Amino acid sequence: MSDTLSKNSPPRANSRAKNITLTVIAATQLMVVLDATIVNIALPKIQEALHFSTTDLSWVINAYTLTFGGLLLLGGRAGDILGRRRVFIFGTVLFGFASLLGGFAQNSGMLLAARALQGIGGAICSPTAFALIATNFEEGPERNKAFGIFSAVAGSGAAIGLLAGGLLTEYLDWRWVFFVNVPIAVLIALAAPRYIAESERTSGRFDLPGALTSTLGLVALVYGFIRAASDGWSDGLTLASFAVGLLLMAAFLVIERQTAQPITPLHLFADRNRSGSLVMMLCLSAAMFGIFFYVTLFVQGPLGYSPLRAGVAFLPISAAIIVAAQIASTLQVKYGPKLFMVTGAALFTIGLSWLTLLDADSGYLDGVFGPTVVFGFGMGLIFVPAMLLTVAGVADEDTGAASGLLNSVQQVGGSLGLSILTTVFARAAADKAIELTAALPKGVVPTPEQRADAADKVLAYGISHGFVVGAALAGVALLVSVFVIKAKASDLPAAGTAGAIL
Known part of the structure; x- marks a missing residue:
């Protein structure tokens, strides 16, 4: 042992x-x-x-x-x-x-x-x-x-x-x-x-100020986006949330620069391949959380799926991720990570752009299966090289921080992305509801079937507009993969490190 x-x-x-x-x-x-x-x-x-x-x-x-x-x-x-x-x-x-x-x-x-x-x-x-x-x-x-x-x-x-x-x-x-x-x-x-x-204990300090300022800052920013969805961008509490969030994030950066044992060593961002990979994973996670959240509502709403059928409906995206990740893991040593990151980001963008076409009349194959499988395949191609580049060239004492940073970026990116998509969804859905209400003849009370049909249209309209943000995030990831990532096969970490991270 x-x-x-x-x-x-x-x-x-x-x-x-x-x-x-x-x-x-x-x-x-x-x-x-x-x-x-x-x-x-x-x-x-x-x-x-x-x-x-x-x-x-x-x-x-x-x-x-x-x-x-x-x-x-x-x-x-x-x-x-x-x-x-x-x-x-x-x-x-x-x-x-x-x-x-x-x-x-x-x-x-x-x-x-x-x-x-x-x-x-x-x-x-x-x-x-x-x-x-x-x-x-x-x-x-x-x-x-x-x-x-x-x-x-x-x-x-x-x-x-x-x-x-x-x-x-x-x-x-x-x-x-x-x-x-x-x-x-x-x-x-x-x-x-x-x-x-049990493991032996090591000496050190907890960076509580760094952890608290970053977490509370992100909560404030996410709350600001979601508050804007219901109360508008000029709402006092919305603006205050953004101001507090930005101040806390600025305080976090100051703390991390000055503390002897920071929770996030900022020098990790000096490497362009690592920073590019983290930005791509941020965009990827932001869109992925939106897909799981809003497409779940769509398949159990307009499509009328039961919870079990909805769960099964998402399995193809998981299969696409697994297959693509295996391909990238096997071939990137020969072709280098950049090829898979650019190809993955392109598929990622296509899938998100396809989801902007969603409407109440969309079926499972054209509205859900097609775009999510394309997205999932792109995600699988990006995921493995991004993980490896995050720890490539990192000193042994920073390996845990680098891999933890990747996981944190995924979770935080998902929260921020979902909150931004929710803001766009809410405004678009409200506009559609007003439009459908105005189209009703005066004095006519809609039947339950008409109300249900209108609710499906409002939901689908809001979702499709929300995914415009997702497509924009995908575009950012594509630009980063083309212009920022410069990694070659020789830049990948040793097999032992790769195995530990994967």
């Missing part, structure tokens, strides 16, 4: 014990990853039960991703300083407790508080889950195999979440997309002390 293990490490001499160790670690990561999609399928039922507006409904996603992404680097640092197993168990228990609260939520405020707490739990246990593989498996074939299985489980989380969300919502209740985490968290917390070795 690695010399990082403590003297009180639990016995794990046989392969069965090691398999259990990996199962416990991977199960935690799966729980955290699938929670980003399992809730999406239940959104229409949650909206109906807790009386969310469509714009406020986006907070069910953002409350989780903002705290998760904003505190992810701090969670990884906590594991290094306090002991990874200890922090891992605490984060898992907190995640399970938050899930229990979410399942019992009686109003929107309680659910959003639970989602934010889930995000904090995920930010604590997710980075330590990854690090515990290095702690519990010897370097070489054993560790490489563990990383491979861990990555496969994490990569399948989105698809599993979509199916699980559909099954639980349709055959039980939307509350079970939260309750399902509770027994898993309990089992993990009970098994961890027996099968997972």
Whole structure:
């Protein structure tokens, strides 16, 4: 075993014990990853039960991703300083407790508080889950195999979440997309002390000011966009939210430049390939969160799909991502990462542009399947080289920060993108509703069927206009891939590093 293990490490001499160790670690990561999609399928039922507006409904996603992404680097640092197993168990228990609260939520405020707490739990246990593989498996074939299985489980989380969300919502209740985490968290917390070795603690400090200013700054910016959707850009609270958000983000940059152990080492952005990759992942995540959120509403609205059928309808995008990622992973060593990033960004742009054509009469094949599969294939081509370039050339002491930064960018980008799309969606939907109301003859009361048809038109119109923003973000990613990324195959990290990140 690695010399990082403590003297009180639990016995794990046989392969069965090691398999259990990996199962416990991977199960935690799966729980955290699938929670980003399992809730999406239940959104229409949650909206109906807790009386969310469509714009406020986006907070069910953002409350989780903002705290998760904003505190992810701090969670990884906590594991290094306090002991990874200890922090891992605490984060898992907190995640399970938050899930229990979410399942019992009686109003929107309680659910959003639970989602934010889930995000904090995920930010604590997710980075330590990854690090515990290095702690519990010897370097070489054993560790490489563990990383491979861990990555496969994490990569399948989105698809599993979509199916699980559909099954639980349709055959039980939307509350079970939260309750399902509770027994898993309990089992993990009970098994961890027996099968997972503790790591040695390292000295260091927590960059709490950096974590708090960045997280609260992002929350303020996202709130500003969503507030603008309902109250307009001239609203005093909207403007105040943007002002506070920008001031906090400026304070974050000052803190990170001056602190001895920053949560985000700013020198990581000096490399153009790394910065370009992070910008591309920011744009990619912004659009992806919009797709999962709004297309979920579309297939269960105008298309009339059940929750389970909606979950199945999203599987092709997961398959496209997996296939494309395998192609990029296999061939980029020969052709270099730039080719796959440019091609992926082009497909990414085509898919998002296609979604702007969505209307109430669109079917599944032309309205959902086609554009999302094109988008998914592009995403898969970008994802692997972007991940590798993020850690390429990074000093050993900064590898964790670099990989954590990538994860944070994905979550934060998703929140910001979803909030911006929501702003555009709300204004366009309101304009369409006014137009349809004005077209009604005076004194005529629409039938329930006419009202339902009008609601579908309003929803589809708002969604299609929201994806104009997505297409613009895709265009930014395409420009970055062409003019900023200069990486060649020789710039990719060594195989060992790649295996650790993937």
